[in-house]
Amino acid sequence: MAKILVADDEAGLREFITDALELDDHTVVPAKDGLEAAKLLDERGFDLVLTDLKMPRLDGMGLLRKVRAEQPEVEVIVMTAHGTVDNAVEAMKLGAFEYLQKPISGPDELRLLVARAVERRGLKDRVDGAERHVEPSGPPLTYGDPAMRPVVEAIEKVARTAATVLLLGESGTGKEVAARAIHAQSPRAMQPFMAINCAALSEQLLESELFGHEKGAFTGATERKRGRLELADGGTFFLDEVGELKPELQAKLLRVLQERRFERVGGTRTLEVDVRWIAATNRDLRAMIDDGRFREDLYHRFAVFPIKLPPLRERPQDLLPLAKALLARIARDLKRSLPKLSAAAEKRLLAASWRGNVRELANTLERAAILADGDTIDATHIWLEDVGDKPIAPGGGDIKPLAELEREAILHALDHVGGNRRRAAELLGIGERTLYDKLKKYGVD
Numbered sequence: 001m002a003k004i005l006v007a008d009d010e011a012g013l014r015e016f017i018t019d020a021l022e023l024d025d026h027t028v029v030p031a032k033d034g035l036e037a038a039k040l041l042d043e044r045g046f047d048l049v050l051t052d053l054k055m056p057r058l059d060g061m062g063l064l065r066k067v068r069a070e071q072p073e074v075e076v077i078v079m080t081a082h083g084t085v086d087n088a089v090e091a092m093k094l095g096a097f098e099y100l101q102k103p104i105s106g107p108d109e110l111r112l113l114v115a116r117a118v119e120r121r122g123l124k125d126r127v128d129g130a131e132r133h134v135e136p137s138g139p140p141l142t143y144g145d146p147a148m149r150p151v152v153e154a155i156e157k158v159a160r161t162a163a164t165v166l167l168l169g170e171s172g173t174g175k176e177v178a179a180r181a182i183h184a185q186s187p188r189a190m191q192p193f194m195a196i197n198c199a200a201l202s203e204q205l206l207e208s209e210l211f212g213h214e215k216g217a218f219t220g221a222t223e224r225k226r227g228r229l230e231l232a233d234g235g236t237f238f239l240d241e242v243g244e245l246k247p248e249l250q251a252k253l254l255r256v257l258q259e260r261r262f263e264r265v266g267g268t269r270t271l272e273v274d275v276r277w278i279a280a281t282n283r284d285l286r287a288m289i290d291d292g293r294f295r296e297d298l299y300h301r302f303a304v305f306p307i308k309l310p311p312l313r314e315r316p317q318d319l320l321p322l323a324k325a326l327l328a329r330i331a332r333d334l335k336r337s338l339p340k341l342s343a344a345a346e347k348r349l350l351a352a353s354w355r356g357n358v359r360e361l362a363n364t365l366e367r368a369a370i371l372a373d374g375d376t377i378d379a380t381h382i383w384l385e386d387v388g389d390k391p392i393a394p395g396g397g398d399i400k401p402l403a404e405l406e407r408e409a410i411l412h413a414l415d416h417v418g419g420n421r422r423r424a425a426e427l428l429g430i431g432e433r434t435l436y437d438k439l440k441k442y443g444v445d
Contacts, residue, residue: 001025002047002118003418007037007063008079009055013102017050018419020107021114027418034058038066041074045335048117049076050100053087061091068095075117079104105222108208116231119192145315151178151307158305159185164257166302167280169309172357175280176240178309183236188276191235194228199241207249208265217266229262229273237275242302243283243294250295257301277302312354312361319361323349326362327377330369334416339369344379352384363427370412385429407442410435414444 004026006017014030021028029044031037035057037049049067053060060078067074075097080088088099097117104110143152158165159182167175176195183193196209204218212227229237239245245253256262257277261270279302288294312319323341331338341349345368354360368381409428417423425435438444 001027001423002114003027003029003045004048004050004114005029005031005037005040005046007031007034007049007051007055007060009033009052013052013104016104016107017110020110022420022422023107024111024115025420025422026114026118027420027423029418034060034063037063041067041071046071046074048114049074050079050114051076052079052102053091054081061087061094064091064094064096075120077113077117106220108205108225109223112209112225112228115228119194143315143318144321145317147310147315148318151309154305154307155181156185158182158307160187161305162276164277164302164304165279166304166306167278167309168306169280169282170311170357171282172359173309173311174358175309176238178307179236179238179278179280182278183238183276186236186276188235192232193236193238194232194275195238195240196228197240199244203246203249207252210249211252211262211264212267213265214267217264221266224264227264229256229275230264230271232275233273235275237277239277239279241281242279243281243285243288245294247293247295250298254295254298254301257298312357316350319350319354320346322358323361323365326365327369330362330366334369336369337375339372339375339377342376342378345377345382348379348382348384359426360429363429366416366427367413367429370416383429406438407444410438410442410444 001024004021006014006028008014008017008030009032011032014032018028018030029040029046031040033055034051037051038058040046041049049063051060051063055063064076064078067076072095076091076095078088078091078096078099079102080099081102088096088101092099097120098113100110100113143149155178165179165182167178169175179195180193183189196206198206201209208217208221208225208227210227210229212225212230213221215221215223239253252262256273260274261272263270285294285299285303289296289299312322320341323346327341328338349361349364352364356363364382364384365377367383368377371381372378410424413424413427414421417427421435421439422432425432428435430438
């Protein structure tokens with residue numbers, strides 16, 4: 001997930017881009033022109049800028065020059081109407097990552113281009129969680145609990161090979177963290193790492209994202225699109241939640257694993273691809289095989305080298321070091337001094353069951369950092385859903401009705417993540433549909 005600034009004087013287009021990119025959990029901040037975008041760049045940190053070329057007050061070319069001069073690490077995608085393609089080419093000479101021609105054909109084209117820009121900068125290695133600590137030399141994961149030693153040793157051994165890896169474990173245990181650590185220590189480390197969540201997309205969209213499609217392959221396919229598998233050629237391809245694959249896609253993937261060949265959706269040309277496969281699941285694939293829901297031959301293709309990641313409750317010595325590492329990242333995101341955990345807060349964290357594992361720990365600490373007024377997080381700032389905690393008043397003070405506290409907590413969460421509803425729901429520890437219902441209940445637009 002990335003922090004993305006969108007600069008365009010067309011309100012409808014800004015809304016379209018925001019909705020499309022929030023599907024991938026990006027935090028999107030809109031700006032109505034280049035001058036407002038320039039001000040936001042000075043005030044906040046962004047990973048990617050999408051800018052129109054023709055805007056009042058400060059045009060896209062001026063904004064691009066500012067980014068390249070002051071924040072060269074930020075990627076820039078320029079958007080251009082048909083008659084200004086020459087200007088877009090000039091923008092790329094100045095350092096833009098790519099240009100996108102308007103009108104945009106659909107959200108898939110936009111999302112894939114943004115994913116490429118995010119991948120190029122290597123953002124995912126920083127935003128997937130502070131549990132991961134990848135370095136060119138030394139162990140790929142920061143750990144202290146003996147339960148993690150076999151995992152780290154297995155990663156170090158298999159990373160040097162081309163073997164397919166199957167990562168097993170509960171949700172939130174760090175399976176993608178492990179996948180990226182394997183890639184970082186492999187001979188393919190300088191090549192693309194492409195990830196896709198099989199549970200996050202419909203069957204048709206997942207097939208298109210994997211293999212790409214030809215123009216006219218289905219309704220809405222207005223042009224040819226290269227899939228993520230094609231873009232990952234030479235690198236590593238990570239299939240998360242592989243147990244959610246439908247039978248037809250399982251058969252197609254089996255062929256790719258066996259023959260390293262595939263066709264785009266609606267295409268007849270056979271393409272060859274060379275990727276290192278890593279799959280992950282929190283499901284019992286053997287039970288799914290017995291029930292006829294997962295192909296046994298595909299399972300054996302993935303399970304060449306299985307690694308099981310222990311849940312956080314089975315590695316208690318890692319909890320406080322992880323909490324401190326997560327707080328360091330949270331403090332950077334919030335642009336504040338690093339908060340400390342009081343002894344009571346540490347005791348409360350150690351007593352929790354952490355059914356959501358590291359992901360739940362990260363969300364709990366982010367809420368606590370927002371609630372803490374000073375530089376210390378106390379036990380009263382930590383909400384633990386498994387013991388029936390209720391939201392704490394963000395500003396402290398007098399007791400307020402529960403509905404008012406809940407509304408304030410929702411507004412705080414939305415403000416913190418720039419209006420990203422999915423991230424706000426995760427931060428609050430509720431489902432996205434529940435958040436929608438509460439927004440409607442409290443009249444929040």
